[in-house]
Amino acid sequence: MNIFIVPLITIFIINILFYLIFFRKKPLSLQNWITIFFFPFILVMIIPYHQVERFFLNRLAGFLPVFSINSILVIVELILLSVSLLFLLKVTKKSGIELFRYFLLIGVGLGCGRFFRNVILVWYHPLSSFFGYGQFSNFITGFFIAQEILQILIVIVSSGFLGIGLMRLTKKQHSAGIMSIIFAFCILEIDALVQVLFQYVPSFAFFSAVYVISILPLLFILGGVFLWISYRRQEKKELETKKASTDVVSDSSVS
Amino acid sequence: MATETLKYSIISRDLVLGEMFYEIETIDQKIIIRSFFVTNQSEEPQKDIELIINREDLAPKLSKKWLKISEGEITIEAQYSQEKVDVILESPYGKKETSLKITESTFDMEQIFFLPSLENSGKFIDRQFPVLVPASGMIWSGKILKVDEDENSVLLKYTLAGEILYLQYEKAVPYRLLTMKAPNRGYDLILKDEMK
Numbered sequence: 001m002n003i004f005i006v007p008l009i010t011i012f013i014i015n016i017l018f019y020l021i022f023f024r025k026k027p028l029s030l031q032n033w034i035t036i037f038f039f040p041f042i043l044v045m046i047i048p049y050h051q052v053e054r055f056f057l058n059r060l061a062g063f064l065p066v067f068s069i070n071s072i073l074v075i076v077e078l079i080l081l082s083v084s085l086l087f088l089l090k091v092t093k094k095s096g097i098e099l100f101r102y103f104l105l106i107g108v109g110l111g112c113g114r115f116f117r118n119v120i121l122v123w124y125h126p127l128s129s130f131f132g133y134g135q136f137s138n139f140i141t142g143f144f145i146a147q148e149i150l151q152i153l154i155v156i157v158s159s160g161f162l163g164i165g166l167m168r169l170t171k172k173q174h175s176a177g178i179m180s181i182i183f184a185f186c187i188l189e190i191d192a193l194v195q196v197l198f199q200y201v202p203s204f205a206f207f208s209a210v211y212v213i214s215i216l217p218l219l220f221i222l223g224g225v226f227l228w229i230s231y232r233r234q235e236k237k238e239l240e241t242k243k244a245s246t247d248v249v250s251d252s253s254v255s
Numbered sequence: 256m257a258t259e260t261l262k263y264s265i266i267s268r269d270l271v272l273g274e275m276f277y278e279i280e281t282i283d284q285k286i287i288i289r290s291f292f293v294t295n296q297s298e299e300p301q302k303d304i305e306l307i308i309n310r311e312d313l314a315p316k317l318s319k320k321w322l323k324i325s326e327g328e329i330t331i332e333a334q335y336s337q338e339k340v341d342v343i344l345e346s347p348y349g350k351k352e353t354s355l356k357i358t359e360s361t362f363d364m365e366q367i368f369f370l371p372s373l374e375n376s377g378k379f380i381d382r383q384f385p386v387l388v389p390a391s392g393m394i395w396s397g398k399i400l401k402v403d404e405d406e407n408s409v410l411l412k413y414t415l416a417g418e419i420l421y422l423q424y425e426k427a428v429p430y431r432l433l434t435m436k437a438p439n440r441g442y443d444l445i446l447k448d449e450m451k
Contacts, residue, residue, distance in 0.1 A: 054393075057395075057416055057417040058395060058396040058416075059396075060417065061414035061415075061416075061417050061418060061419045062414075062417075062419050062438075062439070063439070065417075066417045069417075139346065139348035139349055139351075141348060199439070200417075200418075200439045201439075202267070202438075202439070202440065202441020202442075203441070205441060
């Protein structure tokens, strides 16, 4: 059982930090937190992700086919995020940009679920969890934990973009909404592409040396900055719309 | 008892990075294949694999691989019996063991390159077979397709776990591996000479 202590502590710390950063001022009940967090967490664990990967890798080989398999798996993750976001709307009574923090919480749930699934696979799979395009890992090391934490952060950013994108679509901001969804896809796809590149294209093999220390942090920082800009824009837009509608109401009451 | 040594150049982007040696020894009913390599950086030969195969049915008996990492050495050993294989992985991070069920036709990943010379039939047919990759403790489906041939050689495309290898063999006995091109690994092996 000791083997799960480090990953479980990591997931616990991530939740505490996330709560302190985003929910300290406007707290969320523990029951709602657990419901919103565990829905994507469980969802990503029950999808037979590795069996799907193995099925395809037994039939296809080479850079482009493996990259396509990878892209399919990214789309599967986005579908899981979308399902979780729809579930969120049923659980919480919030609407509009207020939901932003909850979109990120969905990302925390899915990212932590993915992390825990990988931990279980490292220990319960005969020898290693990763095969095919995944990074080779037989034991849970500090480096493995660091990589998983950075990947959780990337899933959080992607979930934020997806949430904003879907929200924009419901508000009939079609082009901005589609752009946000594309960003949500791109951030996961770039991570997937880098992994395939360093495994299948020898001239990019050096990526494996800088993947955890440079590529993942850079992806998170850039994605995070763009997400924050999108969030601020959407917030501003909603405030303007609210103000405009209040003005209309006050004008009509005066007349 | 007979021993044959094959020497290959390890080539990447037209640069010779080192040499790979395969020692094939036949003792009674066993074929033992050992490989080691030297790189331009170190003249000290490094152990790569040791493989023991049953001469009659070509079933693998034992496979051992050594890998050097910055923290030390990883050894992966696969001990085959009739219906199962025990894989033991030892590394600076710890030890792991597993047992897997196998079918009669399961090959070890390392023996595939020598299949034509071991079978000694001269038939380079398209086929699919289960292959154990000891490092991951998984059995994958290996596929061989004949893609080209000329007067002296045959070119096969071998795919395993998403990776592609191009293997060129002599068309005549002893069906030696002439070149191995690994586009996903970034290096090729080219037969240099044979020492007896």
